[in-house]
Amino acid sequence: MTLTTITAKPAPEETQTCWSCGAMRASHFCEACGKVQPPAPVDYFTFFGLPRKLNIDVVALDKDFYELSRKLHPDLNARAGSQEQGWSLQQSSRLNDAHRVLKDPIKRTEYLLKLEGVELEEQSKSATEKARATGQLKEQVVPPDLLEEVFELNVQLEELRMNKKMGEDDPALVEEIGRQKLELEQKHEALLEELKGYWKQWDALIDREQSGQSVSQDERKQVRDKMVGLLNRRNYIRNLVRDVSEALEG
Amino acid sequence: MSYSEKVIDHYNHPRNVGSLDKLSNDVGTGLVGAPECGDVMKLQIRVNRDTNVIEEAKFKTFGCGSAIASSSLATEWVKGKTVDEALSIKNMDIVKELSLPPVKIHCSVLAEDAIRAAISDWKKKQETAKPLAVEAK
Numbered sequence: 122m123t124l125t126t127i128t129a130k131p132a133p134e135e136t137q138t139c140w141s142c143g144a145m146r147a148s149h150f151c152e153a154c155g156k157v158q159p160p161a162p163v164d165y166f167t168f169f170g171l172p173r174k175l176n177i178d179v180v181a182l183d184k185d186f187y188e189l190s191r192k193l194h195p196d197l198n199a200r201a202g203s204q205e206q207g208w209s210l211q212q213s214s215r216l217n218d219a220h221r222v223l224k225d226p227i228k229r230t231e232y233l234l235k236l237e238g239v240e241l242e243e244q245s246k247s248a249t250e251k252a253r254a255t256g257q258l259k260e261q262v263v264p265p266d267l268l269e270e271v272f273e274l275n276v277q278l279e280e281l282r283m284n285k286k287m288g289e290d291d292p293a294l295v296e297e298i299g300r301q302k303l304e305l306e307q308k309h310e311a312l313l314e315e316l317k318g319y320w321k322q323w324d325a326l327i328d329r330e331q332s333g334q335s336v337s338q339d340e341r342k343q344v345r346d347k348m349v350g351l352l353n354r355r356n357y358i359r360n361l362v363r364d365v366s367e368a369l370e371g
Numbered sequence: 372m373s374y375s376e377k378v379i380d381h382y383n384h385p386r387n388v389g390s391l392d393k394l395s396n397d398v399g400t401g402l403v404g405a406p407e408c409g410d411v412m413k414l415q416i417r418v419n420r421d422t423n424v425i426e427e428a429k430f431k432t433f434g435c436g437s438a439i440a441s442s443s444l445a446t447e448w449v450k451g452k453t454v455d456e457a458l459s460i461k462n463m464d465i466v467k468e469l470s471l472p473p474v475k476i477h478c479s480v481l482a483e484d485a486i487r488a489a490i491s492d493w494k495k496k497q498e499t500a501k502p503l504a505v506e507a508k
Contacts, residue, residue: 272431
């Protein structure tokens, strides 16, 4: 059985010789003698032999994952030397981490942004510093209309908590908050679809790069920033939905 | 992590909680949010048109103790300052005053953003109000 991605042609810098039989090998184990190789310090995309693109064939990923799991499983290598067993264990745990992150659309995007050097809080701070220096108003990550909505909803939640404390009941308020919660959840879902649109833009840049065309830092940054903004909005809504649920149940 | 005494004091006795009429011409409103934690902060100022001095400041913050303390402190600090003086308040001043730990620095950033947003809103109102005043003469 062949792996769909791992057997893809390795980049020259990833090509090394097997510690055991000396054959050239692509990745986690030697294709000639099957021995597990010491883990290479690579990111999760490279681990699966994937380019840093966001639209991933999850079915193929899962397939590679299960196949690799079997081949790298420490139990299967129980008869191997202790060093090889250790590598097997390390590779397995890295495999699990990589699979968990790449499988999930949000975690995958966040991971890629991290690889691209995005630090969310750092960004907010430097934007404030820029606003201070230029006198220009800082562009808020969360758009104004969403902020208004969040603020009003919080006012209502406060009222709801107060009511509960006093043992009072306000069915109309509970209903209104429930309705807004539903709306937020829909918005939360819709943002995932919007994110997929940005994936396309990002992947197109990577494709261009791989075909030898140049991609400017600005182009990368533009798509990156759009994804950062969207994830921030999404997290914001997620936290709010959590608060609403707590207040309704509490 | 434990809160500093000053944070707890502001949290238990927040200064200047409330709201001002956001439609009023001498009121500036700043509404900002921190996506890292879901906080939302509203800070409002009433500015004397002749002296540019901030005579009143109110806030309402939904968030953690540090966010509440940062905005409470911000309203205290801007009161009595001119608009330009208030713009010189930096988030690190708030961090120092409240002994905020690194993980809570974003709360102070939020408070500085709120001050700037409120002042910017007020300035915008003055620009649009000016031509009307000239016409009235």
